[in-house]
Amino acid sequence: MIEKILKRTMRLFLFAGFAKTNTDEIAKHIGISKRTLYRYYNAKEKLINAVFNFLKEQITAQHEAIIKDKSKDPRQKLNEILLIVTKISFKMGKPFINDIQNFRPDLYMMMKEFRKERLRRLADIIKEGQESGIFRKELNRELTIDTLIAALDGIINPKYLSETTFSISSAFDTVFNIFIHGIESEKSNSQLKNSIVHSHPDAHILFFKSWISTQNKTSRRMESSIFKA
Template structure:
């Protein structure tokens, strides 16, 4: 494992445990087994480290990796794969997400911008997949950014209720069935 990978792995661990505000670069460097000055050679600031951590350990690289394989797949099957991977990524990062939600109002403007840019890029990436489906005649015309927000929002709301708010009635739900139901509603709507 390279020094950069070691720093990122340690950063995600400490950001997940202590949050962005609680984890210091000194702690990250110490736990990674390097000097703090070495950390700053790779990441000039804590904000840069946070941004790189999000870009490596978030759903965005997963989504970008999936899309080429999904391009010629039936649309409903592609959406199921995206939904399951999104939920799996959220589940694996639930401690980081929980801490980020609790401290986000205290983030400096730079960190807010990093976080918002990351979410916007994820939406744009999924929207580009929807645009390709529109060009193929599979999807009707609609605002693909709104479609991407709606799609990801359904699953994030489910994750949020189930894992972050720990709502008991959501814990016993069959995730596979929820994915199928949400995708059916997303594709077909709710009008009879």
């Protein structure tokens, strides 16, 4: 029951925020009575804290399972983890982002630190790829990850989404493939260069449009996302 409560409440909070969402709405969204909700969480603040911890645990578990999977090479690991991050970011509505910044700055800071921790793990994947000869050894790992995150942030920007004909999945695949093609070692690159960017004739345009879209966000918006440092 606890997992059901946390999963469904998390979806509700990501979309609608939590400041103006009352316990009646929460219970209705979960599909339980208000009395049952209070049996597990007798205060809204306790539920909010539990949902945030649940979100962190879910993300960490998924990421670590991918990172430790020896059957996947670094390219696959980056792809799968960043797809998870992109999907979660896409689900975050403006009310949620505003709420954590304005009403729960403690959670906002906690999630910023959590994001930094997750990005460090992505840098570890870049390091793994460098050591195995898949990625170029001269790459600055942290800057490489920051650049990729910035490009992916661009494709989930509402302004970009309202103007493009690309689907989220198509945009993600194209941006990721172009990026990976750019950081691969010469040996690894030559093996894949005929299969990376031919999925769409305007792939290079999509990459730069998504990057420019990111640069055009306001500084407030960039500071507000929990997946930004």
